[in-house]
Amino acid sequence: MSHLELTGLSKSFGTTRVLNDVSLSVRDGEFLTLVGASGCGKSTILRVIAGLEPQDSGSVQIGGRSVDHLRPKQRNVAMVFQSYALYPHMSVAENMSMPLVMQRLNLAERLPLIGRLSPNRRRVMTGIAAEVDTVARQLQIEALLTRKPAQLSGGQRQRVALGRSMVRHPDVFLMDEPLSNLDAKLRVHMRAELTDLHRRLGVTFIYVTHDQVEAMTMSDRVALMDEGRIVQLGTPSDLYHNPSDLRVARFIGSPQINIVSGTTTGQGIRVGEALLPITVSCPAGQVVSVGLRPEALSLDPVAGRPHVAARLTRVENLGAEVFLHFALQESGAPLVLRATLQDYERHKTRLEAAVALGVECARALVFDGAGHRVDHASRAAQRVAVPA
Amino acid sequence: MTVALNTARVSPGRNAQMRAEALAGYAFATPALILIIVLLIAPIVVVFLLSLTDYQLGALDWSWVGLTNYSDMLGDRVFLRSLGNTFIYVAIVVPGSVILGLVVAILVQERTKSKAIYQTIFFLPVTTTLIAMSVVWHFLLNPALGPVTSLARALGFSDFDVFGDPDLVLVGLAVIGIWQLVGFNMILFLAGLTAIPRDLYDAADIDGADGAWDRFARVTWPMLGPTTLFVVVTTTITAFRVFDTVAVITRGNPQGRSDVLLYTLYKVGFQDFNMGPASAMTIAFLVFVLVVALAQAFIIDKRTHY
Numbered sequence: 001m002s003h004l005e006l007t008g009l010s011k012s013f014g015t016t017r018v019l020n021d022v023s024l025s026v027r028d029g030e031f032l033t034l035v036g037a038s039g040c041g042k043s044t045i046l047r048v049i050a051g052l053e054p055q056d057s058g059s060v061q062i063g064g065r066s067v068d069h070l071r072p073k074q075r076n077v078a079m080v081f082q083s084y085a086l087y088p089h090m091s092v093a094e095n096m097s098m099p100l101v102m103q104r105l106n107l108a109e110r111l112p113l114i115g116r117l118s119p120n121r122r123r124v125m126t127g128i129a130a131e132v133d134t135v136a137r138q139l140q141i142e143a144l145l146t147r148k149p150a151q152l153s154g155g156q157r158q159r160v161a162l163g164r165s166m167v168r169h170p171d172v173f174l175m176d177e178p179l180s181n182l183d184a185k186l187r188v189h190m191r192a193e194l195t196d197l198h199r200r201l202g203v204t205f206i207y208v209t210h211d212q213v214e215a216m217t218m219s220d221r222v223a224l225m226d227e228g229r230i231v232q233l234g235t236p237s238d239l240y241h242n243p244s245d246l247r248v249a250r251f252i253g254s255p256q257i258n259i260v261s262g263t264t265t266g267q268g269i270r271v272g273e274a275l276l277p278i279t280v281s282c283p284a285g286q287v288v289s290v291g292l293r294p295e296a297l298s299l300d301p302v303a304g305r306p307h308v309a310a311r312l313t314r315v316e317n318l319g320a321e322v323f324l325h326f327a328l329q330e331s332g333a334p335l336v337l338r339a340t341l342q343d344y345e346r347h348k349t350r351l352e353a354a355v356a357l358g359v360e361c362a363r364a365l366v367f368d369g370a371g372h373r374v375d376h377a378s379r380a381a382q383r384v385a386v387p388a
Numbered sequence: 389m390t391v392a393l394n395t396a397r398v399s400p401g402r403n404a405q406m407r408a409e410a411l412a413g414y415a416f417a418t419p420a421l422i423l424i425i426v427l428l429i430a431p432i433v434v435v436f437l438l439s440l441t442d443y444q445l446g447a448l449d450w451s452w453v454g455l456t457n458y459s460d461m462l463g464d465r466v467f468l469r470s471l472g473n474t475f476i477y478v479a480i481v482v483p484g485s486v487i488l489g490l491v492v493a494i495l496v497q498e499r500t501k502s503k504a505i506y507q508t509i510f511f512l513p514v515t516t517t518l519i520a521m522s523v524v525w526h527f528l529l530n531p532a533l534g535p536v537t538s539l540a541r542a543l544g545f546s547d548f549d550v551f552g553d554p555d556l557v558l559v560g561l562a563v564i565g566i567w568q569l570v571g572f573n574m575i576l577f578l579a580g581l582t583a584i585p586r587d588l589y590d591a592a593d594i595d596g597a598d599g600a601w602d603r604f605a606r607v608t609w610p611m612l613g614p615t616t617l618f619v620v621v622t623t624t625i626t627a628f629r630v631f632d633t634v635a636v637i638t639r640g641n642p643q644g645r646s647d648v649l650l651y652t653l654y655k656v657g658f659q660d661f662n663m664g665p666a667s668a669m670t671i672a673f674l675v676f677v678l679v680v681a682l683a684q685a686f687i688i689d690k691r692t693h694y
Contacts (some may be wrong), residue, residue: 071598072594077594081591089613098606105598164591
């Protein structure tokens with residue numbers, strides 16, 4: 001079992017606090033993603049789990065036993081680096097054999113010339129070669145085994161790095177932005193391959209990325225980090241539909257969530273001239289942020305439903321759907337609306353002047369001055385309807 | 389058809405433009421080319437021509453002697469002895485200063501606060517004048533007055549005279565050579581060490597290569613390949629040119645056991661004024677240096693770059 005438990009991890013570099021009391025529990029076989037802007041501490045968590053960086057306080061448990069006192073190789077974790085960190089002077093096969101060679105041969109047997117005298121060495125090396133072959137076949141790189149890393153493309157290097165981590169059958173795979181050095185097309189492809197690999201291996205994956213799309217598309221659960229803390233931990237759908245913090249709402253989702261500021265009144269929230277009938281628990285007269293996903297806005301304002309006045313500024317046509325960029329009539333604040341191409345074509349002529357955009361209040365997310373989520377009545381009903 | 393017409397119409401203009409560009413290129417390269425010819429090629433040609441004559445420095449007449457100087461040189465015991473001594477000297481200095489330079493670089497790199505101080509200390513010998521330092525070393529190792537010999541005596545060793553002992557003299561000179569070169573090699577190795585990506589050490593840690601030896605053998609040493617090659621070549625050439633210490637301290641003594649190539653060349657050319665034989669030796673010297681440089685360029689270079 002490779003259930004992973006982090007308790008109260010803290011870490012500072014000099015006076016900079018990189019991790020601030022991070023606790024996290026990862027189930028056996030789970031694909032968990034740590035996502036956040038650069039410098040939020042996500043890579044440091046990975047390095048602490050791997051044992052490359054000692055934590056100042058807190059503890060790491062893998063499979064129920066504490067690994068704090070263990071060296072990286074004894075923790076039975078594998079790591080894939082953003083730079084792949086392949087040994088440039090070794091062939092693909094040698095790169096992939098490395099963890100097994102270090103495990104199974106003693107110091108004398110590893111020596112360049114003297115090692116060959118050992119009868120054990122030949123036997124072990126044959127075994128390793130067979131295992132490397134099996135993994136290489138799984139990753140479809142068996143034809144590359146004799147090449148050097150410099151002769152490989154980015155995607156191939158990525159596979160070799162994966163292969164090197166797979167040969168040792170680790171309890172936990174740690175991946176530090178493994179796709180960010182690939183071009184956009186290959187990245188999408190490797191995303192699918194990685195999730196597929198995760199399913200086949202059934203091993204715990206801890207994946208670090210700054211790309212929210214990767215986090216959303218690959219993970220079982222996502223932990224969004226900021227300033228050394230986990231802001232929210234949940235399923236991708238949770239983070240999108242039900243963010244607990246303004247930072248989460250802003251980070252997750254593309255195009256970004258629309259944030260308009262409003263003031264609470266007895267009847268709802270006033271945004272400019274419009275009154276959105278959202279009743280929150282805050283006292284009246286407080287400034288709040290209203291988050292509206294691009295799909296919570298519509299071009300057809302239903303009579304009686306709340307709407308805001310805005311003017312079209314830019315159109316992004318993606319083929320099947322269209323992102324329409326508006327500026328709010330009173331404040332000029334930007335709004336993005338997600339529409340189907342048909343909807344856009346239907347309203348095209350009307351959009352030349354200022355228009356009223358329908359607001360689906362049930363999907364509005366309200367945040368108080370400190371950025372914390374404030375629940376509201378119409379929202380609570382909506383939450384049930386959100387698919388998990 | 390249109391395409392063919394177009395190319396036909398375009399090509400004369402393009403040809404003219406290419407010619408103009410080529411001409412401009414040569415024009416830009418000319419000053420450098422002239423300098424190379426005047427400063428490097430011409431002197432070598434002159435030396436080679438001199439080596440075919442019996443020219444004596446200051447003499448008014450001279451004659452061609454063909455390859456006599458070369459055949460004399462190959463039969464000359466002093467020349468062969470100094471060549472042998474030079475090789476022994478190189479064979480001690482190169483491994484000594486390269487290995488020490490690497491060890492010092494690795495040790496210095498792991499320091500954080502004191503790094504700059506150590507770097508400066510080890511680099512100091514490089515900045516000094518070897519002639520002046522030779523005098524200091526001569527004194528340090530003086531059998532009667534030198535602090536090193538006094539210390540050895542105090543520790544119970546028997547008396548020794550480094551520069552007077554035929555078996556020790558080359559070793560003594562080599563130690564000075566190493567002392568002077570270690571700092572320079574250290575700087576080169578430090579540059580090489582800084583260029584090794586940290587990720588590789590992290591990967592090695594996770595793969596289980598986390599002992600000092602494994603980290604060195606699996607990451608540091610292979611990654612330093614190009615640097616090491618460069619250091620070996622520059623050190624070999626520098627060591628081959630040993631002259632200052634011999635000229636100041638031993639003058640080739642005792643019994644010619646510290647005669648080295650450049651010192652013999654100097655004696656023949658500027659004490660005996662025999663420019664012909666001296667030029668022949670210079671050509672021999674150039675050939676050795678050239679061989680080392682070519683070995684780098686063609687054989688080893690391919691095997692250390694990944």
